[in-house]
Amino acid sequence: MGTWDIHPFDNDTAADFANDLDDADTLERVALIRTVLMRAAHGKDYLEVPEAEEAVAAAALVAAQCSDTEPGNIPYGPEEPIPTLPADLRLVAVEALDRVLADESELSELWEESEGGGAWKRSIGRLRQALDPALQTQRDALFGV
Numbered sequence: 001m002g003t004w005d006i007h008p009f010d011n012d013t014a015a016d017f018a019n020d021l022d023d024a025d026t027l028e029r030v031a032l033i034r035t036v037l038m039r040a041a042h043g044k045d046y047l048e049v050p051e052a053e054e055a056v057a058a059a060a061l062v063a064a065q066c067s068d069t070e071p072g073n074i075p076y077g078p079e080e081p082i083p084t085l086p087a088d089l090r091l092v093a094v095e096a097l098d099r100v101l102a103d104e105s106e107l108s109e110l111w112e113e114s115e116g117g118g119a120w121k122r123s124i125g126r127l128r129q130a131l132d133p134a135l136q137t138q139r140d141a142l143f144g145v
Contacts, residue, residue, distance in 0.1 A: 006119050006120040007074075007076075007123060008056045008060035008123075009057055009060070009076035009077045010076060011053050013049070013053040013057075014056065014076070017032075017036070017053075017054045017057050018057065018076060018077050018079075020032060021033075021082070022078050026080075026083055029080075029082055029083060030082075030085060030086070033058045033062070033082070033089065034089060034092070036051075036054045036055055036057075037055055037058050037096045038096075040055030040099050040100065041055075041093075041095035041099055046104050046106065047104060047105040047106060047107070048106050049106045049107045049110065052100045052105055053107060055096040055099070055100055056097070056107075056124065056127070058096070059093035059096055059097050059127055060074060060077070060127055061074075061077070062090060062093040063093065063127045063130035065084065066090065066131060067130050090131050091132075093131050097124055097128050097131070100124065
């Protein structure tokens with residue numbers, strides 16, 4: 001796993017995804033983000049590391065638009081502008097992040113085994129909070145987070 005920190009683009013796979021977005025035509029960027037999120041959110045198989053890392057990165061781009069953060073301000077993220085993303089991607093991004101954190105996720109398993117697992121999980125929680133603050137608050141109350 002070529003990972004150097006806990007943030008969404010702090011791994012080789014997500015950095016490559018950022019490069020793919022930069023290389024794509026402006027309108028294709030939305031389709032790339034949607035494809036990555038849908039694959040993670042609605043896949044039936046075990047979620048492998050590369051798909052999970054791309055999903056976290058894509059969710060971070062959706063969350064950035066919820067908080068008016070420019071993608072260029074996301075370390076190692078895409079440098080080219082991301083068009084305004086459709087509102088429905090917020091829910092798909094939440095579903096993708098939930099799947100990344102689930103038992104059937106290789107990335108979650110690897111972080112569970114690492115020293116930084118708790119910090120990584122909190123960073124995913126912050127992304128989720130930006131995407132759906134009301135839902136995250138309810139979930140935190142239920143699980144005592």
